Each structure stands twice: as structure tokens, then as C-alpha cells.
Amino acid sequence: MERADLDEVMAIEEVSFPTPWSRTLFEEEIGRSFSDALVAVSPESGEVLGYAVCWIVADESHLLNIAVRPDARVQRVGTALLRECIRRGARAGADLIHLEVRAGNRAALRLYARDGFSFRGIRRGYYTDTGEDAILLSRELRESDAT
Numbered sequence: 537m538e539r540a541d542l543d544e545v546m547a548i549e550e551v552s553f554p555t556p557w558s559r560t561l562f563e564e565e566i567g568r569s570f571s572d573a574l575v576a577v578s579p580e581s582g583e584v585l586g587y588a589v590c591w592i593v594a595d596e597s598h599l600l601n602i603a604v605r606p607d608a609r610v611q612r613v614g615t616a617l618l619r620e621c622i623r624r625g626a627r628a629g630a631d632l633i634h635l636e637v638r639a640g641n642r643a644a645l646r647l648y649a650r651d652g653f654s655f656r657g658i659r660r661g662y663y664t665d666t667g668e669d670a671i672l673l674s675r676e677l678r679e680s681d682a683t
């Protein structure tokens with residue numbers, strides 16, 4: 537992700553979440569040494585189809601944000617972004633990737649389940665905008681994930 541992507545990233549962010557990240561937050565992620573901010577770009581049009589932000593801190597990767605443009609969903613763009621986060625975490629020597637997801641987010645739960653994430657716990661009322669619970673998921677990272 538680069539600053540030039542942020543108009544498209546923000547347009548996706550604003551239709552994807554009840555409490556979207558601000559542009560400033562994305563700008564901060566682009567500059568952080570321990571953050572990987574990725575975009576998935578259409579090979580035909582060059583448009584941003586989705587993005588993900590993951591941190592690698594203390595041998596763990598944390599997926600903080602992932603979204604796909606509504607008209608590009610269910611075409612494996614989310615899977616590609618998730619797998620790139622997994623690959624980068626494994627390459628950096630992390631042994632675990634973890635994340636939080638809204639309990640009612642069926643699309644995201646399906647995405648993570650397909651890629652081997654397991655239930656680790658629940659935080660009641662974690663999302664203060666809707667009162668939803670957070671499901672905590674994680675997945676071990678292996679050497680084979682680095683390729």
C-alpha cells in the first residue's frame with residue numbers, strides 16, 4: 537500500500553465497516569516498520585480490489601484489517617490477501633497469526649476457517665459500535681507457509 541492508493545482504500549473501507557479506519561490511520565500503517573499494509577490490484581485495470589494490514593510483533597503476526605471491494609468479493613481476493621499475510625509472517629519467523637472478527641461476520645469467519653484458523657476465545661461486547669462480540673481466532677505458522 538502506498539499513499540497513492542488511499543483514495544481507493546478509503547472508498548472500500550467506508551462501505552465495509554460500521555466504524556471505518558481514518559485515512560490518517562492508514563497513513564500511519566504505511567510508515568510503520570513492523571506493519572505490512574498490502575493492496576490487491578486488478579491486473580487488467582490497475583484498480584485496488586482489496587487490502588490487508590498485518591503487524592509482526594514479538595514472534596506473532598496480527599491481522600488488523602482486511603477488506604475487499606464489494607463488486608470484487610467471493611472471487612478469492614480476500615483469500616489471496618490473507619495468504620500473503622500468512623506468508624510474510626512465516627518468512628519473518630512468526631510462529632502464530634491471530635485476529636479478532638465480529639461474531640456475525642459470516643463471510644470473514646468462512647474465509648478464516650478455510651485457511652485453518654481455530655477458535656481461541658470470545659470477547660463479549662468488544663465492538664462498542666454495535667455491541668457485537670469478538671471471536672478470537674489464530675493459526676500456527678509453519679516453515680511451509682513461507683513459500
Ligand SMILES: CC(C)(COP(=O)(O)OP(=O)(O)OC[C@H]1O[C@@H](n2cnc3c(N)ncnc32)[C@H](O)[C@@H]1OP(=O)(O)O)[C@@H](O)C(=O)NCCC(=O)NCCS
Pocket residue numbers: 552553601602603604605608609610611612613614615616636637638641642643644646647650
Ligand atoms: C471478508 C471479506 C474480506 C472476504 O473477501 P472475499 O474476497 O469475498 O473472500 P474470498 O472470495 O476469498 O472467499 C473466501 C471464502 O469465504 C466464502 N465467502 C465469502 N463471502 C461470503 C459470504 N458473504 N457468505 C458466505 N461465505 C462467503 C467464500 O465462498 C469462500 O469460501 P469457499 O471457497 O469455501 O466458497 C469480504 O467479504 C469483505 O471485505 N467484507 C467486509 C470487510 C470485513 O468484514 N472484513 C473482515 C474483518 S475481520
